[in-house]
Amino acid sequence: MMKMSRKVEILEQVQETMEEVKPVKKQNVMTVEDLPGVGPATAEKLKESGFDTLLSLAVASPGELVEAGGLTEATARKVIKAARDTMNMGFESGEEVFEKRKNIMKITTCAKGLDALFGGGIESGAITECYGEFGCLTPDARITLADGRVVPIGNIAGNKSAGTYPINIDVLTREKDSIIKVKATNLFIYDCNHVLKVILNDGRQLSVTPNHPLMTDRGWIEAKDLTVDDNLVIVNDYEFSKEEVKLSGITPSKNVRVKVDLPKKLNPRLSKILGYLVGEGWKETNPHLTDTGNVYRLSYASKTKVLLDDWKTNVKEVFGLESNYRRTDKTSTETWAIDSVMVGEFMRQFNNLYELAPKKRVPQQVFESPKDVVTEFLAALYDSEGHALLDLTVREREHTRVSSNGQLLIYKYKLPNYGRDIGLKSSSLGLLQDVQILLTKLGIKSWINHFTSKKTSKLTGKNFVEHKLHITQEESINKFYDEVGNKTLRVRDGIKKVLNSYKRHVNSPFNYNKIKEIILMENPFGKVYDIEVPETHSFIANGILSHNSGKSSIAHQLAVSTQLPREQGGAEGMVVWLDTESTFRPERIKQICEGRGLDVSTTLKNIKVARCFNSDHQMLLAEKVEDLIKEGNNIKLVIVDSLMSHFRADFSGRGQLADRQQKLNKHMHALQKLGTSYNVAIYVTNQVMSKPDTFFGDPTAAIGGHIVGHNSTYRVYLRKGKKGTRVAKMIDAPHLPDTEAIFQVTEKGIEDV
Incomplete structure (x- = not known):
């Protein structure tokens, strides 16, 4: 039986060869059923497998037709050849x-x-x-999630191999000047042997592929083209409210001579007025004004002309009023005031604003405001009551101790003071504690101490306890400048001097950090990662905006x-x-x-x-x-x-x-x-x-x-x-x-x- 089968197979191959040599007589073939060797049953099988046109048969392989229609290989070749001849699949001219x-x-x-x-x-x-380009990150890069958590991107991936994986994670990203919540739908993992480690002056670092672009003060630059002269843009993804706080209005009485168009929300300019008033402002009252309230004047005093000019500008922009000059004392301190009952009563909604200095606090509305409102308030407060201290003088010091034989030993030596401090003084401990909370939200470390003031209280005639909030660490001073200090008018130059004493240059705008070093290194993880955000094609990694x-x-x-x-x-x-x-x-x-x-x-x-x-x-x-x-x-x-x-x-x-x-x-x-x-x-x-x-x-x-x-x-x-x-x-x-x-x-x- 085996020999007979082999003989039949050989005869079929010989017949096929002879048919290929002989000229084929052209037939009027129009459908699959008209092809030689294809009956109705075979045609149905071929159509079910997708071979329902002469073109599909002409470009098929014999093996595909054997599998689809149950044909012998010789018959399959005959069908393919007939389909090709019918379609005249030969050469054609370029024309x-x-x-x-x-x-x-x-x-x-x-x-x-x-x-x-x-x-x-x-x-x-x-x-x-x-x-x-994949432009990816090593697995230790931390992604900011929408709920405030910060997790390594490698933790999202787990032990997955290179490939694409669907995910459903809400993350934070930056769109224009806002931080928004968006959904990441895919995780990409790539094999990668070498990465660039970008190290910033503040100690922050990020390892990326060489073609991963980072935003600098000169635009988007791929990591391989960065230099130590570049300043990277850092996105502060701290959680602050996205909407300005709505404020309560007042209904003016018939006796109000000048009606004021009051702001409906706490905006940055109004927040700055609040900062000036909390720092060096006070109210004046009139007991005879009872129908609309008794606050008829808000005053602000300063020796610094640029602050007085800024006060007047903000009052004009917010309330549409001109500030009135009141007086100049013997210390050259000028006082300017808002003379308006409507404004006076409107500002009453800001808690503790009208309290005496020891009881002043940061208004609650500031805590619920966007970051620009918060930082403008802090800038005005620091301009009013803050200072920047730099003391690098060398002083002679001595240390005494008693030796084992009872002899008094005196050691003298010289040591620089290294006094660097961004300080804020107040007689209100609660106020400084409030400011400390806001600084913490901005990632700035601070500490408070207490001392007896050399001044005497106007109320008691005695010395009183003062409190001081200090920012002394180099990293925190740098952050303070980026977030608040560059918005100040009086203390800004002093903060720059403090930072320059660390042999750094602070000429970058808000949210820039200078590159300290760029290192080409082997990727210890062997893989890099990326996530896809269809809505914005961007997400935040280690504070840096990354695009798809x-x-x-x-x-x-x-x-x-x-x-x-x-x-x-x-x-x-x-x-x-x-x-x-x-x-x-x-x-x-x-x-x-x-x-x-x-x-x-x-x-x-x-x-x-x-x-x-x-x-x-x-x-x-x-x-x-x-x-x-x-x-x-x-x-x-x-x-x-x-x-x-x-x-x-x-x-x-x-x-x-x-x-x-x-x-x-x-x-x-x-x-x-x-x-x-x-x-x-x-x-x-x-x-x-x-x-x-x-x-x-x-x-x-x-x-x-x-x-x-x-x-x-x-x-x-x-x-x-x-x-x-x-x-x-x-x-x-x-x-x-x-x-x-x-x-x-x-x-x-x-x-x-």
Whole structure:
């Protein structure tokens, strides 16, 4: 039986060879059933497996038809050959190809520079791949969560291997001048052997990949291009209220001669007036004023002209009133006042403001205010009652002790004072304790001591106990300057002198820290991490703002622009989104539509979204797109975001690399076939990995190797640019130069800079 079977197989192969040599007589073959060797039952099996057109059979392999239709290999080859002959799949002239390419569509990105990079837009019938730098952090980088906790990003990842993992974590980030709560949806883990450790003067440090950009006083700079002359922007993510405190108004009586438009909220200027009054202010009353209250004057006194001018400016801005000059005493201290019953009674709502000096406190409304309101209050208070002490004089000192034989020993030596102190004096201990709480919220350490004043009380005629709040540590003095001191007018120069005595330069604006050292080092963890925040593409790590790339941003824009009319750069078609990382956000589609005046409901209905859960599911859904087209859906764009996420997770280690690449190759050919057969644009996003053997140039490469590289018609590399922009660089294209385009992501989507 074995010999007979072998004989039949040999005869079939000989017959097949003879048929290939003989000229084939052309037949009028129109359907799968008309092909030689394909009966109704076999045709049904082939159609169920997706081989329902002559093209699908012509580009199939014999093994695929054997598995799908139960054919012998010889019959499968005969079917493939007949399909190819029928379709006349031979050579064609360049002119014919040129004519066919006139049917190619170009889908706009809505940014002219980016469209020019792609030769007019994203091309149909081709695969366009965009991949971005990972710009990641080592696992010890601490992420600020929305509930105030600060956790290492490595703790979020656990013991996971390189890949992409869905997460659902609320984090804090900065958008413009606000800190907001946003949701992180994906965790990315990459293998990486080398990182840069960036060390700041205040001791803060962050280890990042060389291409990770950090915000400096000269804009976004990649870590590898930073120098010790750069100052990094630090985001203070301390929890303060986001809204100004609403204030109570008063109803003026008929006897009030000048009505004042009172502020409805505690704003920074009003907070500064409060700081001046708590420091060197007082009220004056009139017992005859009973219908509206008896406070008719608020006075402020100072020797410093710049403070008096600032007082007058803020009073004018807040209340629309001119301050009135009252007097100048023998110490050259001038007094200026607000003469208004309405203002006097309005300010009564600030607790303890009208108490005598020993009982003054920080008003409760300040504790409930945004940080800028808090720091303006502190700046005015320190300008009124604070000082900056610097005493580096050398004094002779002596130390005495009695020796074992009873002899008195005297040791004399010289020692600098090293007196550096940012101080605030008050006869109210409660006031200083309140200020200390606010300083603690700003990360500033302080301490309080007590002493008997040399002055005498005007009430008792006796010396009284005074209290003093000290900021003496170098780090805390530096923080105080950054948060409060640079807003002061009288003590600012003194604080600068104190800081300069530490041989540092304090010429940076608010929230800058100078780089002390940058070290290239081996990554002791072997991996780097990143999280994706779809809403803002940013999060805070060690106080530094970190951004994601713009791959998904372009995808959302294309999902909208594909539906535009042809004359506007669209394709007047529908979109399929294969979502492997849970990156599709209908909220973002809605935002783009509203920004461009498009109908949100219609646009969302024309986007078919499928969540892929593994690589097999991803491949199956890609094949199902053809069914959607055959059902009459006018699909013109297929988005795969991202291409390699599941392939990396399903095939880990070098032992499974060959299997992964073989499967990936099949997936890429299915996408290419889909694009070519139905003139559909294919847009895929990809991840990157570190190349440890690269010592010059970009140490990253797209994942997927040659399989992805050779099957992608256009390959574009995305990175962050200056001032929040993005840079796209053409890496590979059949006929386009390797140029760059700069664009930005706005509420309207992708736009030119």
